[in-house]
Amino acid sequence: SKYNIMAFTEQGVAMLSSVLNSTRAIEVNIQIIRIFTKMRHMLSDNTEIRLEIEKIKGKLDNQDKNMEIVFRYLDELLEKQERPAPKRTRIGFKPDEL
Secondary structure, eight states, rough: OSSSOOOOOOOHHHHHHHHHOHHHHHHHHHHHHHHHHHHHHHHHHHHHHHHHHHHHHHHHHHHHHHHHHHHHHHHHHHHHHSOOOOOOOOSSSGGGGG
């Protein structure tokens, strides 16, 4: 290729330790591998967090729908209360009608 590659994979860095002989180079190599490991753990943690957030969003959507249903029922009950009861003629003895 036209340009030198400036990135390494974790396996490539691990292979470097077999080629390098100086203690300093090996120490740096170990640090790089530790960083790769931490990055891999962080990415997997983020995936788990993302999945948990999606679960929570799903639950919230269901709760929103349930709340809409509850409010609809409450509105219906209020409408029924606001309507006056129909006038009924009383049943039983009426002394003025004799």
